[in-house]
Amino acid sequence: MTAALAVAKLQLRILRNDPWFLLIMFLMPLAVMPLFKQTMGLSLVSSGFSEATGAELVVPGQAVLFGFFVAGSVGFSLYREHGWRTWDRLRASAASSKSLLAGFAIPWIVIHVGYQLVLFVAGGMVLGLRLNGGSPLAALLVITAYSACVIALILLLSSTFRTVNRLNAFQNVGAMVFGGLGGALVPIEQLPGWAQAVAPATPAYWAMRGHRSVFLEQGGVSDVALPVAVMLAVAVVFAFLASLRFRADETKEFFA
Amino acid sequence: MLDARDLTKAYGDVEALNSADLTVKQGQIVALLGRNGAGKTTMLSIIAGLLQPDAGTVRIGGVDALGDPERAARLLGIAPQETGIYTVLTVRENLEFFGELSGLSRNDRTRRATEVAEQLGLADLFDRPGRKLSGGEARRLHTACALVHAPQLLLLDEPTVGADVATRQHLIETVKSMAADGAAVVYTTHYMPEVESLDADIVIIDEGRICAKGTRAELIAQHQMQGVRFEFRGELPPHLGLDVESVAANSYRILGDVTMADLLDRFGDAASQLVSVESLAPDLETMFLVVTGRHIEHEVEP
Numbered sequence: 106m107t108a109a110l111a112v113a114k115l116q117l118r119i120l121r122n123d124p125w126f127l128l129i130m131f132l133m134p135l136a137v138m139p140l141f142k143q144t145m146g147l148s149l150v151s152s153g154f155s156e157a158t159g160a161e162l163v164v165p166g167q168a169v170l171f172g173f174f175v176a177g178s179v180g181f182s183l184y185r186e187h188g189w190r191t192w193d194r195l196r197a198s199a200a201s202s203k204s205l206l207a208g209f210a211i212p213w214i215v216i217h218v219g220y221q222l223v224l225f226v227a228g229g230m231v232l233g234l235r236l237n238g239g240s241p242l243a244a245l246l247v248i249t250a251y252s253a254c255v256i257a258l259i260l261l262l263s264s265t266f267r268t269v270n271r272l273n274a275f276q277n278v279g280a281m282v283f284g285g286l287g288g289a290l291v292p293i294e295q296l297p298g299w300a301q302a303v304a305p306a307t308p309a310y311w312a313m314r315g316h317r318s319v320f321l322e323q324g325g326v327s328d329v330a331l332p333v334a335v336m337l338a339v340a341v342v343f344a345f346l347a348s349l350r351f352r353a354d355e356t357k358e359f360f361a
Numbered sequence: 362m363l364d365a366r367d368l369t370k371a372y373g374d375v376e377a378l379n380s381a382d383l384t385v386k387q388g389q390i391v392a393l394l395g396r397n398g399a400g401k402t403t404m405l406s407i408i409a410g411l412l413q414p415d416a417g418t419v420r421i422g423g424v425d426a427l428g429d430p431e432r433a434a435r436l437l438g439i440a441p442q443e444t445g446i447y448t449v450l451t452v453r454e455n456l457e458f459f460g461e462l463s464g465l466s467r468n469d470r471t472r473r474a475t476e477v478a479e480q481l482g483l484a485d486l487f488d489r490p491g492r493k494l495s496g497g498e499a500r501r502l503h504t505a506c507a508l509v510h511a512p513q514l515l516l517l518d519e520p521t522v523g524a525d526v527a528t529r530q531h532l533i534e535t536v537k538s539m540a541a542d543g544a545a546v547v548y549t550t551h552y553m554p555e556v557e558s559l560d561a562d563i564v565i566i567d568e569g570r571i572c573a574k575g576t577r578a579e580l581i582a583q584h585q586m587q588g589v590r591f592e593f594r595g596e597l598p599p600h601l602g603l604d605v606e607s608v609a610a611n612s613y614r615i616l617g618d619v620t621m622a623d624l625l626d627r628f629g630d631a632a633s634q635l636v637s638v639e640s641l642a643p644d645l646e647t648m649f650l651v652v653t654g655r656h657i658e659h660e661v662e663p
Binding site: 107108110111112114115118119122123189190191192193194195196197198199200201354 | 409410411412413431432434435437439441443444445446447448449450454458459461462463464490506507
């Protein structure tokens with residue numbers, strides 16, 4: 106527990122000393138959001154949400170999309186230890202593999218939730234997003250469940266892939282494919298039938314479904330219970346598989 | 362403090378360690394000497410719990426390190442061969458992190474970080490980020506991170522590779538001071554003067570086997586060190602009447618009571634084919650050569 110806490114604090118200290126990645130990941134979606142607002146607004150109006158401005162899907166959509174990129178950081182921070190030659194030092198400490206894994210995962214879940222919250226607030230201010238009767242607690246639950254789900258997915262991938270290049274490729278392609286299929290880029294009802302059929306296999310679909318309930322349908326906690334439960338259940342399965350698959354003595358390759 | 366027995370490890374067909382033993386008492390410094398690939402790093406990695414042996418036992422402070430690695434890990438500090446520090450953190454943050462990882466309280470890790478930084482000449486660099494340290498400074502920080510929790514067993518894998526003279530001096534003084542305080546130290550190096558400066562006991566490993574162990578004086582006394590080494594172009598004359606041993610292509614040695622003048626006399630006219638001749642003096646280099654039949658590699662001096 107002490108070691109997990111030390112590693113968790115280390116992640117926050119590293120981020121504090123080098124916050125540029127997170128800053129860029131904050132500014133990029135803010136810059137992109139206005140470009141999609143009008144198109145998304147028209148799509149929503151044509152789907153029957155006559156009062157929609159587009160912000161109701163653009164802000165959550167960009168948070169979900171870029172949230173996938175930010176989730177990759179937990180994996181990169183693991184591989185980076187190999188690049189810095191510090192991984193063996195962590196292993197030689199009294200920390201068990203599971204506490205090391207927890208030390209990496211927990212702070213990144215907190216950072217990820219915070220990142221999405223800041224993006225929702227800033228995006229909301231820029232694009233005029235309003236809850237319009239939706240529950241803020243429900244939105245927070247969706248955000249938290251999505252963070253847990255994608256962080257656990259990245260941990261599972263990191264415990265499987267030997268090189269950071271593979272994770273990087275998966276993260277880049279995965280963000281676009283999952284985000285696109287999940288309704289983060291265009292409303293799900295505008296996707297082809299086959300895409301709508303496979304969409305529930307992506308975390309983005311459940312996150313967007315929850316956000317739609319809150320921001321378009323004045324949903325409360327009970328309305329987001331299913332998407333939140335699905336994402337948390339998937340997070341538990343991924344985390345369990347990651348803990349089984351994770352081998353501290355496996356050599357990983359960071360960027361050459 | 363350390364009792365490693367019959368350590369055996371193979372990587373496929375390559376035997377990295379073969380029934381190797383290593384024991385170190387409290388306050389003792391053991392220099393583990395060997396060429397690249399001799400098995401030094403494999404041995405340290407097994408002791409530190411970074412690698413599982415195929416066979417053998419490791420006890421650290423009485424704890425079965427293979428059966429209870431987490432408990433054993435609390436007793437040891439390791440500075441691996443490659444420099445491993447957090448370049449985005451300051452010297453202080455690096456030291457405090459490794460202190461915290463080892464379970465030191467906030468006050469203890471602050472105190473120990475300061476002490477270790479002073480010992481290794483890092484006190485003036487306390488708030489400098491790792492990325493702004495010179496190679497020698499980074500190397501000192503790398504070693505300091507292994508010392509911050511005052512381990513009872515310290516494993517240093519070639520700690521002075523690429524280090525400047527000041528860094529070597531700081532490291533040697535620090536290691537001697539830790540041993541004087543009761544720590545057991547295993548120190549691998551290619552640089553023989555360091556072994557003499559540390560006044561370390563010596564263990565020589567070659568091709569995964571322990572070839573010799575003892576104090577410097579004991580090893581020099583045990584192994585006949587007098588003789589000559591020479592390089593000769595062409596076939597050796599058949600009637601030298603000496604026990605010539607080939608140690609490499611065109612390179613030979615004769616151990617025993619033979620001088621360079623004797624050798625030149627015996628070669629006669631063929632002496633013109635001698636490329637070089639050197640006396641084998643009773644020092645660690647020669648002792649290593651006698652024990653392993655090979656010179657230890659020398660790193661380029663900074």
